[in-house]
Amino acid sequence: MEEKILIDKETLKAIAVDTRLNILKLLFKKKYTLSDIAEILGFGNSTVKEHLDILSKADLIKKEDTERKWKYYSLTFKGRRLIEPREIKVLFAFITTLIAAVGMAFVFAKNFLIKGAQTFAAEAPKALNVMEAAKGTVVEESADIVQLAEETIITGTQISSYNLSIIMFVVLLVLIALSAFFFGMLLKKPQLIITKGGNKK
Incomplete structure (x- = not known):
């Protein structure tokens, strides 16, 4: 069966900003915490959190539920297929x-x-x-x-x-x-x- 990726309004909004595309590219390589992403991109935690929320709403990334204090973000199947080269x-x-x-x-x-x-x-x-x-x-x-x-x-x-x-x-x-x-x-x-x-x- 052919795989399909839905590009809806939320997805278009999510990938319309370079910062969010950079976040997707980072998460394509490995999992990162909010603090890690903020440090790498040079933004404040609150700014990065807003971008992550938009990406999560578009089902491009997900926050992994673990027992650890720090929560890691990773790409969903949809996000990986969009950013995969x-x-x-x-x-x-x-x-x-x-x-x-x-x-x-x-x-x-x-x-x-x-x-x-x-x-x-x-x-x-x-x-x-x-x-x-x-x-x-x-x-x-x-x-x-x-x-x-x-x-x-x-x-x-x-x-x-x-x-x-x-x-x-x-x-x-x-x-x-x-x-x-x-x-x-x-x-x-x-x-x-x-x-x-x-x-x-």
Whole structure:
């Protein structure tokens, strides 16, 4: 079942202030007491208490009930999902692998289109020399030598080109698979629902 996070009026109010966002970021790392948060942010306890009350009302944080004198605050599931950088990291990974896949596909296609012309231009003089040498022999032997020379040249270039193409194709498949994986993770992220009122439906 798809996870949903309700973004209601109270939540929008809670995350509209930088100080409260900073509190959420602090609590994402570990639990803190009111005094700890006030000391880290450089605010008075009463000011921090007001921010904590607003965050609690929006169900973004909770005060843990313990036997200790000091009460610790921590993120709720809703608060953690809002502040968690997972989606940002996954999106960055998706974009990176997608760009790499497109680049590799371009290089792969370019290799097929240009490799033949480059190979022909590089190997043509050698083939011509072999053919010229073969002209002084008997017609049958000449034909055999020319054919053997052409097969040798083509086979050598085909093997190196084939190995490179296989490697590039495998890398391209891996990049496409990674792109699909990260895209799937993005689609599975919790759905944010914005409502007009403060009541959950």
